[in-house]
Amino acid sequence: MQTKKENIRQQILEIARDEFTMHGFKDTSMRVIALKAGITLSNIYNYFRNKDEIFREILYPLIGAIEKTLSDHNSNDNLTLDYFSTDDYQSRDLKRMVTLVENYKTELKLLLFKSSGSSYENYREEITLRNTEMGLEYLKKMKEKYPSISVDVSTFFVHVMSSMWLNIMAEIISHSLNHEQITKFISEYIEFGTAGWQKLMKII
Amino acid sequence: MQTKKENIRQQILEIARDEFTMHGFKDTSMRVIALKAGITLSNIYNYFRNKDEIFREILYPLIGAIEKTLSDHNSNDNLTLDYFSTDDYQSRDLKRMVTLVENYKTELKLLLFKSSGSSYENYREEITLRNTEMGLEYLKKMKEKYPSISVDVSTFFVHVMSSMWLNIMAEIISHSLNHEQITKFISEYIEFGTAGWQKLMKII
Amino acid sequence: MQTKKENIRQQILEIARDEFTMHGFKDTSMRVIALKAGITLSNIYNYFRNKDEIFREILYPLIGAIEKTLSDHNSNDNLTLDYFSTDDYQSRDLKRMVTLVENYKTELKLLLFKSSGSSYENYREEITLRNTEMGLEYLKKMKEKYPSISVDVSTFFVHVMSSMWLNIMAEIISHSLNHEQITKFISEYIEFGTAGWQKLMKII
Amino acid sequence: MQTKKENIRQQILEIARDEFTMHGFKDTSMRVIALKAGITLSNIYNYFRNKDEIFREILYPLIGAIEKTLSDHNSNDNLTLDYFSTDDYQSRDLKRMVTLVENYKTELKLLLFKSSGSSYENYREEITLRNTEMGLEYLKKMKEKYPSISVDVSTFFVHVMSSMWLNIMAEIISHSLNHEQITKFISEYIEFGTAGWQKLMKII
DNA sequence: TATGAATGAGTCTTCATTCAT
DNA sequence: CATGAATGAAGACTCATTCAT
Secondary structure, three states, X not given: OOOOHHXXXXXXXXXXXXXXXXXXXXXXXXXXXXXXXXXXXXXXHHHOOOHHHHHHHHHHHHHHHHHHHHXXXXXXXXXXXHHHOOOHHHHHHHHHHHHXXXXXXXXXXXXXXOOOOOOOOOHHHHHHHHHHHHHHHHHXXXXXXXXXXXXXXXXXXXXXHHHHHHHHHHHHHHOOOOHHHHHHHHHHHHHHHHHHHHHHHOOO | XXXXXXXXXXXXXXXXXXXXXXXXXXXXXXXXXXXXXXXXXXXXXXXXXXXXXXXXXXXXXXXXXXXXXXXXXXXXXXXXXXXXXXXXXXXXXXXXHHHHHHHOHHHHHHHHHOOOOOOOOOHHHHHHHHHHHXXXXXXXXXXXXXXXXXXXXXXXXXXXXXHHHHHHHHHHHHOOOOHHHHHHHHHHHHHHHXXXXXXXXXXX | OOOOHHHHHHHHHHHHHHHHHHHOOOOOOHXXXXXXXXXXXXXXXOOOOOHHHHHHHHHXXXXXXXXXXXXXXXXXXXXXXXXXXXXXXXXXXXXXXXXXXXXXXXXXXHHHXXXXXXXXXXXXXXXXXXXXXXXXXXXXXXXXXXXXXXXXXXXXXXXXXXXXXXXXXXXXXXXXXXXXXXXXXXXXXXXXXXXXXXXXXOOO | OOOOHHHHHHHHHHHHHHXXXXXXXXXXXXXXXXXXXXXXXXXXXXXXXXXXXXXXXXXXHHHHHHHHHHHHHOOOOOOOHHHHOOOHHHHHHHHHHHHHHHHOHHHHHHHHHOOOOOOOOOHHHHHHHHHHHHHHHHHHHHHHHOOOOOOOOXXXXXXXXXXXXXXXXXXXXXXXXOHHHHHHHHHHHHHHHHHHHHHXXXXX
């Protein structure tokens, strides 16, 4: 009544996000959302078509950010052997990820763990797939640029490395790492990964 | 009537496994299992006490195999720097994992992805936790044996590496890799990981 | 649709009361209530949280009346030997009971006979217990006031006399006594009981 | 197998009696009886036609004893005013009841409290009815023999007095009175009741 | 915009009993 | 005499969604 409409809309979204976070998409009850929002169940349907739309709306900003991050990552800046000798490049990519994680903590949790039953239930796989394709493409271009390096790496290996990104995000979120812990981890991971890739690609 | 009893029991298990695989434990309906098995819903309860018991029975062999693998892995054979210079040790561990994956493809999928709501819903986390603890313990012992190496690695990094095992299994299963592909991947992963760890531990 | 909402609520209550009366709380089916009310089973749950709530709502007025009657009865007016020589006092108490019975015929039947399985299933015992305690307390006070009387009566005897109240109510209800019959019975019961108590307490 | 058949039959009866006592007729599960008896569910049906037959068989001796007690009570010995001046007669009747209670404690509990849903669920009422009829008949005969006494007592009053018997039994059982307590109560009840009836019948 | 009412399909599990072997 | 398998009905309750007002 006295609550302005947009307020209600926001309130539904916030409570829904809490519920989704706690019980997952499928086991979140519209009834409960309505109850906690202090409105009628059916009134929710004046703001959203259905449960899935609420879920999608919650994840909308995150999805945008992810898409942006992915396309940024896919630029041609990285096509240099320096990527594997100086920390700068990988660091820059990882920092993007950290930003994502820190800005969209809850939403990432939803997307990665709680989306079963929603229209985003396969999003995690899709991203990994796209990451893999980008990775393969990257290796191909590098080989063209630096014929001496070895890129004889199985598609699946690239795939596993790609999925690592999401797994790491997932773990960071699950364990509620603070900024310092994240930074420490990233430097370790870069050191570890750089050495690994150099070995595989027979650089130097 | 005409179907022999053990047949039906097996049929229930197989159909249940399919359903669990497709929809997850929680969203699998006993009604549907009965329907697809061509028997009465209530008749299922002559073979199993409840839904969870069916799930547990399906996973029973896998759980045993996992426990065995873990205890084998936890031996002291690995306490040598050779672990990081020759492929033999890691290879042996990874081959154990491969055996697991190839023998219990479907069941692993269930355990890793589809167990929410069942009594095994936290098993994945538990294993990662145990793996992490084993990893930290391992680093400590190595440091005692080889004081020159560095083990200044964050717990979280060890945790991520531990969870890698399960993630890799998960990916192998999801992508239905054949034996050759798995072998190829493993050699790559060993090469990659060995280089990474050597770098981190500052082994020459 | 065409039926107004409060109608339906009342209808559910009435039909539920009939069903409870016929089959008892436990053996009354929500399905059947819905069927007889001409509504959907699930729609009942728009009016009541669960079966027990329906039962409690039906008994709500009766419970209030009983509590009031009990507290009225527990006054100190009765602390006189006249209680056993003139009819007035007992008559007044019994008339209270009659009023209760005549006003809450059906509900009393539910409470006394049909509440097994509901949250009121022990109410009968509780009342008898409270009545017994009140009776014992009464005898003690009387002895203090009139030391010559005998109150050497077993607790169990007081208990049986207390449970009589409820049994009498129960019988009146079961046999659908009219007002005249009730009045007749009461005068008989007072005559009978007064003589009995006088004898036991050795009054004159 | 090694258990003789009659043993099994007895075992079923004993376990069933326990279950009926604990959960009542309706809420006792044949499955549980079979389980506790260590036999198959369906095997019970080789010994008894159905659940009700088990219940009836358990109560068979009690029913016989009740019928005998009732017919004994209905003899002509009691047709004397002495019944209300000496304790002997009533005492004899009450002692019969005590014997019943002490010999068939469990069975009476079943019959009075736990028979809902069985073919004996109305037995309590039936007995009270027969008791009432016997009481009315008794009063009539007394009036013929002793025209001076008053028998102007309502049918319902006789009914309540009749139901008292069963209520008292019920209370004795519920409270697990020992022999001494029962005897004490009975003498109190006789004193109370005799005085009451004398008053009502205007004897002396 | 907001509401209360309504719906039908769905959840897992238990029940007493029957029947062929 | 004993068994395991089978059945259909029933239990209370929840679900997301729709609709008339």
